[in-house]
Amino acid sequence: MTPSDLLxxxxxxxxxxxxxxxxxxxxxxxxxxxxxxxxxxxxxALAVTVVVATSGPVWTVVGGLPAAVGIALVVDPxxxxxxxxxxxxxxxxxxxxxxxATGPTDxxxxxxxxxxxxxxxxxxxxxxxxxxxxxxxxAYALVASRRGxxxxxxxxxxxxxxxxxxxxxxxxxxxxxxATGTLAMADLRTALPAVGxxxxxxxxxxxxxxxxxxxxxxxxxxxxxxxxxxxxxxLDVSALLATLGSTVPxxxxxxxxxxxxxxxxxxxxPLAEVGLLAAGLVSVAAGGYLTFRxxxxxxxxxxxxxxxxxxxxxGVALATPAAVTAALVLLVANAVAKGGLYxxxxxxxxxxxxxxxxxxxxxxxDAPVVAVGVACAFASLVGLPPTVGFAGKWYLALAAVETRxxxxxxxxxxxxxxxxxxxxxxxxxxxxAPEPVAVGSAPVVTDGGEAASEAKPASGTAxxxxxxxxxxxxxxxxxxxxxxxxxxxxxxxxxxxxxxxxWL
Amino acid sequence: xxxxxxxxxSGAYVVYALLVGVGLFVLVDEDDLVKKVVGLNLFQTxxxxxxxxxxxxxxxxxxxxxxxxxxVNPLPHVLILTAIVVGVSVTAVALALVVRLSDAHGTFSERxxxxxxxxxxxxxxxxx
Numbered sequence: 001m002t003p004s005d006l007l008x009x010x011x012x013x014x015x016x017x018x019x020x021x022x023x024x025x026x027x028x029x030x031x032x033x034x035x036x037x038x039x040x041x042x043x044x045a046l047a048v049t050v051v052v053a054t055s056g057p058v059w060t061v062v063g064g065l066p067a068a069v070g071i072a073l074v075v076d077p078x079x080x081x082x083x084x085x086x087x088x089x090x091x092x093x094x095x096x097x098x099x100x101a102t103g104p105t106d107x108x109x110x111x112x113x114x115x116x117x118x119x120x121x122x123x124x125x126x127x128x129x130x131x132x133x134x135x136x137x138x139a140y141a142l143v144a145s146r147r148g149x150x151x152x153x154x155x156x157x158x159x160x161x162x163x164x165x166x167x168x169x170x171x172x173x174x175x176x177x178x179a180t181g182t183l184a185m186a187d188l189r190t191a192l193p194a195v196g197x198x199x200x201x202x203x204x205x206x207x208x209x210x211x212x213x214x215x216x217x218x219x220x221x222x223x224x225x226x227x228x229x230x231x232x233x234x235l236d237v238s239a240l241l242a243t244l245g246s247t248v249p250x251x252x253x254x255x256x257x258x259x260x261x262x263x264x265x266x267x268x269x270p271l272a273e274v275g276l277l278a279a280g281l282v283s284v285a286a287g288g289y290l291t292f293r294x295x296x297x298x299x300x301x302x303x304x305x306x307x308x309x310x311x312x313x314x315g316v317a318l319a320t321p322a323a324v325t326a327a328l329v330l331l332v333a334n335a336v337a338k339g340g341l342y343x344x345x346x347x348x349x350x351x352x353x354x355x356x357x358x359x360x361x362x363x364x365x366d367a368p369v370v371a372v373g374v375a376c377a378f379a380s381l382v383g384l385p386p387t388v389g390f391a392g393k394w395y396l397a398l399a400a401v402e403t404r405x406x407x408x409x410x411x412x413x414x415x416x417x418x419x420x421x422x423x424x425x426x427x428x429x430x431x432x433a434p435e436p437v438a439v440g441s442a443p444v445v446t447d448g449g450e451a452a453s454e455a456k457p458a459s460g461t462a463x464x465x466x467x468x469x470x471x472x473x474x475x476x477x478x479x480x481x482x483x484x485x486x487x488x489x490x491x492x493x494x495x496x497x498x499x500x501x502x503w504l
Numbered sequence: 505x506x507x508x509x510x511x512x513x514s515g516a517y518v519v520y521a522l523l524v525g526v527g528l529f530v531l532v533d534e535d536d537l538v539k540k541v542v543g544l545n546l547f548q549t550x551x552x553x554x555x556x557x558x559x560x561x562x563x564x565x566x567x568x569x570x571x572x573x574x575x576v577n578p579l580p581h582v583l584i585l586t587a588i589v590v591g592v593s594v595t596a597v598a599l600a601l602v603v604r605l606s607d608a609h610g611t612f613s614e615r616x617x618x619x620x621x622x623x624x625x626x627x628x629x630x631x632x
Contacts, residue, residue, distance in 0.1 A: 126583055126586075129587075130586060130590065133594070137594065137597060140597055140601075141597060144601055149605055149609065149617075149621070150621065152601050152605050152608075153601075153617065153621075155601055156598060156601040156602065159594065159597060159598050159601065160531060160541075163544055163594050164528070164544070164547065167547060167548050170551055170587060171524075171551050174551065174555050174580075177555075177558070177580070178558045183583075
């Protein structure tokens, strides 16, 4: 068996394994098998990364077909980061905080993992669409798997918006195919200059693909599904979605812009670059404002993702090696921080019935370790050293100054101040609030969506000590990872550098 | 390319644009959740039609294996088969959710469902 045989396994293992929990049902055996499959997935992801580190990118075409007609799979340093992120996050959240699972929804968990892994390893734009929809369908069903119709309505909303996004992406792929006659990323890269970057077909394809992925990223005017979906789903599902749901489409955007359209396209069509930049800046501004006026913590965190993904898109639009590195680092930073935060929020919700910022008063007294973890995660979202969020913003600011994009530099600085203001509000409540306020007293501000009002558990719902230990462990792991990645951010930047510099 | 076939192909593009437009309009404007799902279906079908039209070739035959050409391009047909499967799955999940909502609230209207859920409206002012 050669290293390139591992690539199809990365997708096939969770995809085929998804049958197991369905057949075994909600039994102990079903859970053990699912955990086993996810553990094997982590081992596979690490093995592939080791191969990439020692002997360069791994490449294969499924079924041994010629590359022009087959479906190619590639793992290079950039995609290996996301392969490992998907595998580890999915495994960690499953073995720690997944509690109220039944057999069929464990299948969805595996399908979600398979779809996202497929998106990271594929080198074919149509194949990317199929994996986008596999992960999307699993995500809609996971959101709906919580009891009650609030989750069902949020899932339906998510489904309608998400499918429009994916279909717009498919339309963009159709335009690319009409223009070039190929779907493989490597062939598209060479065929597009021959067609002409300013050909209406190519520009239309770019716009459709960017808007389609923008829906999945929840960039500003396309964001409305996100707060509802994150606030209405079960705590383990919202943690999984917040960690991976938009991160991998973000990676796909980076991959498509630089590996398919390339930096020369952005240079040849200034309007595309300006459009991306405007979308990113508007998302940063709107995300900051919406976060700031939010009181429900889960919706609050969802809005802060809109700001974070805005910064990622700004990095893509600047299109210098530092900016693209910043975009990738920010994607990882947001994923790790949001994963830890949603686990912490879920724990506070179940243990203390705390759902709004006001409810968080002095929770640090009762759960000091989790509170410190939350503070670390917020420090990373704000961009304080030595966390990885600081590294991402540092590279972005550096790129903005290098390209003399003063407006961008200003917005990055401003976003830090706004983040500091809203993160400070929560951290201040946790540690320094003068006196506890009655739980559930503050009304919830919504953005045209639905207020969280359903089945709020009485304060102090029984949480098993084992669950509390495991959830606390995840928050600690996320905090340690944020600081560790921050200290090792130079290594992370050097790891992706060969690919990023090859793109630009 | 003869005039008629050119017209029929551009006619197909017009239908594609209409389907996409009408589908999106129904999706956004309609209050009935089942009709919303139908709008989503129309939108997707429009995109499928775009792929099929792009594969069209004047005088081309069905892409089956035989010695005599010319054929229409088989690849978009294969892609669209996959996309149709995806579309059917999305529709199934969407309708399952609509059934759950209508079982609980006795209506397909999104406005009524939201009204029943929320009760008195939530203040839109930011909290101090």
